Amino acid sequence: MDKKTSGVSEPFMGNTAPKNFTKNPIKGTRFTIAVSSAKGGVGKSTFAMNFALALKSIGLKVGILDADIYGPSLPKMMSIKHKPESKDGKGLVPIEKYGIQCMSIGFLVDEETPMIWRGPMVTSAIKTFTEKVLWNNLDFIVVDMPPGTGDAQLTFAQQIKVDGVIIISTPQEIALLDVKRGIKMFDKLKVPILGLVDNMSFFQSDDGKNYSIFGEGGVEKVAKEYKKEFLGKIPINIDLRVTSDEGKPLVEKDPNHEISKIIIEITKKIEKLFLKK
Ligand code: ADP
Numbered sequence: 292m293d294k295k296t297s298g299v300s301e302p303f304m305g306n307t308a309p310k311n312f313t314k315n316p317i318k319g320t321r322f323t324i325a326v327s328s329a330k331g332g333v334g335k336s337t338f339a340m341n342f343a344l345a346l347k348s349i350g351l352k353v354g355i356l357d358a359d360i361y362g363p364s365l366p367k368m369m370s371i372k373h374k375p376e377s378k379d380g381k382g383l384v385p386i387e388k389y390g391i392q393c394m395s396i397g398f399l400v401d402e403e404t405p406m407i408w409r410g411p412m413v414t415s416a417i418k419t420f421t422e423k424v425l426w427n428n429l430d431f432i433v434v435d436m437p438p439g440t441g442d443a444q445l446t447f448a449q450q451i452k453v454d455g456v457i458i459i460s461t462p463q464e465i466a467l468l469d470v471k472r473g474i475k476m477f478d479k480l481k482v483p484i485l486g487l488v489d490n491m492s493f494f495q496s497d498d499g500k501n502y503s504i505f506g507e508g509g510v511e512k513v514a515k516e517y518k519k520e521f522l523g524k525i526p527i528n529i530d531l532r533v534t535s536d537e538g539k540p541l542v543e544k545d546p547n548h549e550i551s552k553i554i555i556e557i558t559k560k561i562e563k564l565f566l567k568k
Pocket of ligand 1: 328331334335336337338364490491525527528529531532533536
């Protein structure tokens with residue numbers, strides 16, 4: 292083949308070469324921990340809110356960023372009804388609730404307004420939330436990620452210094468396939484996976500019998516297969532659901548509840564990775 296006509300031009304090659312992204316830490320924070328799930332509805336936001344409150348309960352300064360652009364849950368789960376203020380027209384002041392600093396796309400739009408956004412808008416919203424929010428002196432910021440492996444995850448993983456990600460899933464086969472995809476994505480993007488959490492692991496009836504509604508041990512198996520830490524199991528519990536719906540997460544409302552204790556145990560494992568080396 293004629294060399295002159297084959298191949299691609301140099302400018303084009305420049306465009307396709309892998310980009311080196313600079314990963315900036317979120318200003319005003321020491322460590323950024325993302326809570327991610329491959330699928331929606333597996334309890335990611337519930338865990339993220341309770342995990343943030345558990346970090347606070349062990350004496351740390353904590354913020355939570357609800358980056359679930361298409362389905363923000365923070366305003367409802369933390370019962371926040373007002374909008375954040377901007378004193379200088381540039382920086383947004385996070386809203387303080389239950390002793391933690393909160394920011395969500397849901398503060399800026401009506402509860403029932405669908406976010407019909409394409410990738411670049413999602414990316415720019417995430418940039419706003421990570422660059423323009425005046426987080427104040429936080430030990431940890433917990434990021435409630437949107438489910439899946441799309442634009443928001445990529446923006447975070449490539450442009451923001453994420454110190455670690457916790458992946459949460461139900462033990463159901465169909466969810467586990469997506470968990471594996473999530474693990475591969477974070478590994479590829481060199482975001483440390485802190486561990487996996489199995490949510491809705493089983494339901495315990497009044498007579499003490501356990502029912503494995505979504506299957507058994509699936510997340511732990513995936514953790515072993517991919518050599519990741521298994522952080523623990525959270526059973527199906529009505530109080531966890533009710534307190535989220537009421538706007539005062541269980542760890543805050545009742546830190547001695549058996550489920551709160553499980554979440555606080557998981558939280559201590561994570562804290563140790565960062566603060567007690
Ligand atoms: P995601 O963020 O993954 O979409 P959510 O945290 O919104 O999921 O949880 C989906 C629903 O399941 C919510 O109604 C929540 O209260 C409920 N839920 C989550 N985890 C549990 C659990 N372990 N037991 C009972 N209900 C749960």
